[in-house]
Amino acid sequence: MLSKKINVLIAGATGYVGLDLTLLLSKHKNINIKYLCAQKGIGKKISTFDKRIKTKLPKISNLTSVNYEELNLVFLSLPNGEAQKLIKKLYKYSNLKFIDLSADFRLTNPSVYKKFYKKEHKAKDLIKYSKYCISEFAKKDIKKFRIIGNPGCYPTSIQLPLIPLIKKKLIKFNNIIIDSKSGYSGAGKNFNKKFKHKNLFSSIQAYGELLHRHVAEIDQEFNKINKSNIQYSFNPHLIPTFRGLLSSIYLEIDKKINITKIYKSLKKYHKKNKFIKINKLNKKIGTSNVLNTNLCEISVCNTRCKNKIVIYSAIDNLVKGASGQAVQNMNIMYNFKEQEGIQ
Numbered sequence: 001m002l003s004k005k006i007n008v009l010i011a012g013a014t015g016y017v018g019l020d021l022t023l024l025l026s027k028h029k030n031i032n033i034k035y036l037c038a039q040k041g042i043g044k045k046i047s048t049f050d051k052r053i054k055t056k057l058p059k060i061s062n063l064t065s066v067n068y069e070e071l072n073l074v075f076l077s078l079p080n081g082e083a084q085k086l087i088k089k090l091y092k093y094s095n096l097k098f099i100d101l102s103a104d105f106r107l108t109n110p111s112v113y114k115k116f117y118k119k120e121h122k123a124k125d126l127i128k129y130s131k132y133c134i135s136e137f138a139k140k141d142i143k144k145f146r147i148i149g150n151p152g153c154y155p156t157s158i159q160l161p162l163i164p165l166i167k168k169k170l171i172k173f174n175n176i177i178i179d180s181k182s183g184y185s186g187a188g189k190n191f192n193k194k195f196k197h198k199n200l201f202s203s204i205q206a207y208g209e210l211l212h213r214h215v216a217e218i219d220q221e222f223n224k225i226n227k228s229n230i231q232y233s234f235n236p237h238l239i240p241t242f243r244g245l246l247s248s249i250y251l252e253i254d255k256k257i258n259i260t261k262i263y264k265s266l267k268k269y270h271k272k273n274k275f276i277k278i279n280k281l282n283k284k285i286g287t288s289n290v291l292n293t294n295l296c297e298i299s300v301c302n303t304r305c306k307n308k309i310v311i312y313s314a315i316d317n318l319v320k321g322a323s324g325q326a327v328q329n330m331n332i333m334y335n336f337k338e339q340e341g342i343q
Contacts, residue, residue, distance in 0.1 A: 006334060007070055009035040011063060011086065012077035016185045017101055019050040021075055021323035026055040028327065028341030030334070034071060037063045068093050075326060077101045081119050087147060088123040097333065098147045099326050105130040105149035106217045116216045132217065134159055135328040135338075136273045142332050150329065152214045153321025154180050154236060157247040157313045159221055160276060161298050164269035166225050170257055176232035177250040182317050183243040205238045212236055244287030245317040250303070250310050259309050263300045270298075274339050275320065275328065287314045294324035294342040 008025065012018045013036040025031045036046055041060045047053050068074075068090060076083040076098060084104040090096055107113045110121040121127070130147035131138060134156055142148065151159075158178055165171045184200065215234055222230045253262065263281050270276040279285060279299040290297050299312040315321050324342045331338050 005030055005032045006072040007032050007034040008073045008075060009037060009066060009071055010075045010077065011037045011083075012101075013046060013060065014038040014041055014049045015077055017318055017322045018077040019046075019053070020318045021077060021101075021326060022046055022057070023050065023053050024319075024323055024327050024341050025075075026053055026057060030336050030340065033057050035066050036060050037066065068096060071096060073097050073099065073330065075099050075101065077323075080104060080117050081122075084121060084123040084126075087126060091123075091126060091129075091146075096146070099150055099329060100130075100147065101150045101322055101326055103149075103152065103213060103217075105147050106132050106151060107149075107220060108132070109220075112216050112220070116211065116213045132221070133329050134221075135325055135332060136160065136270070136276065137163060138329070139332055142329060148329050148333070150322065150326045152217060153182065153245055153315065153317040154212075154214045154234075154247070155217050155221070156321050156325065157245055157296065157315045158218060158234075158249065160270075160296050161249065161266060161311045161313050163221070163225065164266055165251075165262065166222065166230070168265055169226075170253065170262055170265055172252040172254065173226065173228065173230045175252060176230070178232055178234045178247060179237075179250070180235070180245065180247040181237040181239045182245040183241045184238055185243050185318055200238075201240045203240060206235060207238060208236050209233075241287075243316055243318050244291055245315050245321055246285075246287055247313045248310055249313065250308065253307055253309060255307060259300060259302055262309065262311075266298060266300065275342075285312050285314055287316070290314050290316050290320070292316060292319065294320045294328060294339075296320050 008031055010018055010022055013022050025033055036058055038060050042062055044060050046057050080102045083100040083102045087098050110124045113121050130149050131145040132149045133142050134151050267278045275294050277295055277297045282301045283299045285297055285299045297314045301310050303310055327342050331340050
């Protein structure tokens with residue numbers, strides 16, 4: 001495992017995800033944070049935006065002042081559409097690798113990107129050099145790519161329990177119901193502009209039932225495993241808490257498959273995955289155990305309906321759903337200990 005430090009830049013350092021990412025990397029023994037970049041707060045200390053960050057770090061600067069030749073890795077926590085433009089400019093620097101926490105390199109088909117994000121992809125020629133990486137599913141391939149598309153928070157919570165079961169064909173592929181609830185930090189610092197309803201901090205709000213953007217990457221990854229039609233409904237909700245995400249996934253199983261087999265299969269699949277915890281059968285869970293961690297906690301439970309089960313999957317949307325998984329992906333890329341900085 002490498003012991004040498006690598007130089008990194010964090011673009012979008014003052015957003016919710018950027019701050020969590022800065023906090024994690026500031027404690028990582030293999031990382032030297034060379035630049036913290038943002039559009040606002042130029043010249044200010046990062047601790048101005050987050051009192052948790054105690055380490056002495058570079059002040060906020062503009063991307064135009066960066067010497068890219070002295071860097072190894074760029075983290076991009078930018079609005080959708082911005083990372084692709086920056087990576088297109090910087091890809092000529094062969095010393096650089098990129099971990100993009102937006103949606104710009106999650107999708108392999110630029111026309112699907114346009115459909116869901118309402119804009120043309122500006123770096124179509126670089127998509128083939130990128131890799132969509134949920135850490136637990138990408139360990140063998142991640143080192144081959146310079147551009148890593150970090151997954152969305154909802155798809156992370158959904159795929160970690162479902163992908164192993166789809167691979168083994170242990171569930172029926174019709175009528176999968178996914179009910180997910182996330183803290184409002186998932187919408188970013190401008191959430192008030194995205195959600196016009198009142199009482200944001202004291203009510204639950206359903207949204208994006210028909211064409212939520214994360215459906216595109218869920219479809220893409222499901223189709224890689226099983227090209228037959230996997231029918232599911234995905235219903236996201238915003239809840240009046242800052243962080244945390246819980247997905248309740250309702251599944252039908254064949255008469256020949258019992259809940260114990262589902263449980264044992266997930267337990268076996270994730271046995272070596274340090275950040276996945278499979279609870280005992282029928283244990284009800286929430287987000288309390290995963291807040292401010294890189295853990296995904298999964299519970300397989302019976303329902304009152306015959307041959308129907310529910311799987312609960314809980315993560316911190318800002319950590320395992322974003323910054324923590326980005327650090328985990330970096331650790332795998334550079335042969336650091338997988339849990340370094342996020343243990």
